[in-house]
Amino acid sequence: MKLSENFGILHIVPYTILPPWQLKESGVTSESAYWNRRHFLKSLVTVGIGASLIPLTGCNKSDKQLTALEATYKNLPSLKRLPTNPAFAKVDRPIADQAIASSYNNFYEYGGSKSIWPAAQALPTENWKVEVSGLVKNPKTYDLDDLKKFPLEERIYRFRCVEAWSMVLPWIGFPMRALIEAVEPTSAAKFVRFTSFYDPAITPGPGFHLGALPWPYTESLRLDEMANELAFFAVGIYGRELPKQHGAPIRAVLPWKYGFKGAKSIVKVEFVAEQPATYWHTLVANEYDYIANVNPKKPHPRWSQAREKFISTGPDLSWDWKETLPYNGYGEYVAKLYG
Helix, strand or coil: CECCCCCCECCCCCCCCCCCCCCCHHHCCCHHHCCCCHHHHCCCECCCCCCCCCCCCECCCCHHHHHHHHHHHHCCCECCCCCECHHHCCCCCCCCCHHHHHHCCCCCCCCCCCCCHHHHCCCCCCCCEEEEEECECCCEEEEHHHHCCCCCEEEEEEEECCCCEEEEEEEEEEEHHHHHHHHCECCCCCEEEEEECCCCCCCCCCCCCCCCCCCCCEEEEEHHHHCCCCCEEEEEECCEECCHHHCCCCEEECCCECHHHCCCCEEEEEEECCCCCCHHHHHCCCCCCCCCECCCCCCECCECCCEEEEEECCCCCEEEEEECCHHHHCHHHHHHHHC
16 A cells, blocks of 8 residues: 655555454444544543543533634644554554544643643644654654654554553554664663653643652653564554644654653654653652553552543443553563563
8 A cells, every 4th residue: 555655655564363452344433433423522521630530521612612623633734544554453442533532631741631632732843853862873853754754654552541541542653663773772772761842931731739840751661662563653643643732743652551651742862871760750650650561450559450441432421441451452562571
């Protein structure tokens, strides 16, 4: 299947043995269904920190708000119909509606509620640059055109928040391994640090006191985790470029880890020798550990991780209780990293 003119052709080896968490093609929501639910949009959610303990409640958004929300998606450039990697094409749960995924977000640079998508529109994405530096042979500053030269594909991944809610999302992007190959880390590089955009004039913060906040937001992986085939840089979702509330124009997606590990709006990628400090681990180390793999047997200090609220599609915003899977169901890909 061809990509757009600038991308060339992506060749994928056919995948015939499906992991147990995959299902038939019929289980994937069609693109035409994402927005065709005005009655459904009226039950979008506003929830703060600790969503694992707070019931989801409707907020009855006005038609004006809903039109603006829809426009943030429909006005984004299309990424055509990029190929879906067959190894990551199916999940045993439905894809979240675009309306839900676009309005139920954590992005603490812009506020502490889930309904931060209006505030996140202040993010300046023009002339975006990503500096890749540190212990590499080929340091480089990438612009968006450079990033899109990596072979883009769609991957349908589970998403599990540390707050014990989950979704399924259709990301578009490229494997982190491709960046590793391009910059060639030296033998001294053991970790990678991701730094998110921060400007105190634009990103006011969450609006609640947690002590001295360690801005900018940073996250980190071991180098072997970054090289795993699941580790992904997303530049799009639902067939278009990323909306700003999703972490435009590029974010990290790590489906076997809790969502806070996926840095949004990345401006710097540094390869380093020592484990770097990260945002939430610096603030509350006993609640947000560095590795942060999804683990149903390891409770958060304030709630259980054994089950999760899977946010579903339908005429009313609702959830289904699901049993949490080790590594969010991706153990066959990553368990060997932690043996």
